Amino acid sequence: EVQLVESGGGLVKPGGSLRLSCVASGRTVKDAWVSWVRQAPGKGLEWVGRIKSTSDGATTDYSVRVNTRFTISRDDSKNTFYLQMSRLQSEDTALYFCATEERWTYSGTYFDSWGQGALVAVSS
Amino acid sequence: DIQMTQSPSSLSASVGDRVTITCRASQTISIYLNWYQHKSGKAPRPLIYASSSLQSGVPSRFSGSGSGTEFTLTISSLQPDDFATYYCQQSFSPLPSFGPGTKVEIK
Numbered sequence: 001e002v003q004l005v006e007s008g009g010g011l012v013k014p015g016g017s018l019r020l021s022c023v024a025s026g027r028t029v030k031d032a033w034v035s036w037v038r039q040a041p042g043k044g045l046e047w048v049g050r051i052k053s054t055s056d057g058a059t060t061d062y063s064v065r066v067n068t069r070f071t072i073s074r075d076d077s078k079n080t081f082y083l084q085m086s087r088l089q090s091e092d093t094a095l096y097f098c099a100t101e102e103r104w105t106y107s108g109t110y111f112d113s114w115g116q117g118a119l120v121a122v123s124s
Numbered sequence: 125d126i127q128m129t130q131s132p133s134s135l136s137a138s139v140g141d142r143v144t145i146t147c148r149a150s151q152t153i154s155i156y157l158n159w160y161q162h163k164s165g166k167a168p169r170p171l172i173y174a175s176s177s178l179q180s181g182v183p184s185r186f187s188g189s190g191s192g193t194e195f196t197l198t199i200s201s202l203q204p205d206d207f208a209t210y211y212c213q214q215s216f217s218p219l220p221s222f223g224p225g226t227k228v229e230i231k
Binding site for chain 2: 035037044045046047050061063064097099102104107108109110111112114115116117
């Protein structure tokens with residue numbers, strides 16, 4: 001099983017930027033798909049975006065709500081994944097989790113290992 | 125976008141009760157449906173994937189069923205550790221989406 005640890009959360013002003021990191025340990029994740037999922041205060045889980053494995057082209061997908069503002073990247077040499085967030089809005093205030101996506105078919109996936117989350121607060 | 129709904133949004137039950145949670149998709153998703161348990165301040169835990177496959181290490185009192193647009197998660201005999209919020213999630217679309225959650229509370 002892989003362990004994930006997020007970092008980089010904090011308080012940022014509206015319109016600002018922040019980068020979260022997700023470090024994986026326990027096994028290599030070079031073939032892993034990794035997603036970011038967030039939970040706003042008092043709300044449910046919301047998928048933010050994913051990055052596929054390097055062997056799958058490291059392609060990315062994003063939810064409509066964050067597309068063009070958020071960018072996910074990976075550094076397999078460091079077993080680390082990043083969520084770069086820009087033009088942040090108050091609605092982006094949330095606990096951000098990274099999670100590996102286990103595939104039971106090529107397109108059928110579920111979120112297997114999760115980190116504990118990094119808190120992002122957007123406020124003036 | 126595929127929209128997911130869950131019912132009920134919350135329920136109160138006692139230890140030993142049988143609990144059923146329903147999840148519906150806005151369009152057919154075959155069996156591309158997963159269930160998670162989430163306790164506040166902790167990482168979500170996968171329970172069921174592909175509608176009915178039990179994740180390794182998950183107790184057998186949890187089971188899932190359904191296909192198409194309607195799915196259920198059943199806890200056969202509720203245990204103290206099971207009080208949490210449960211989410212369904214579809215992976216049929218390239219853009220996954222979660223249901224709004226069902227909070228299971230102690231009666």
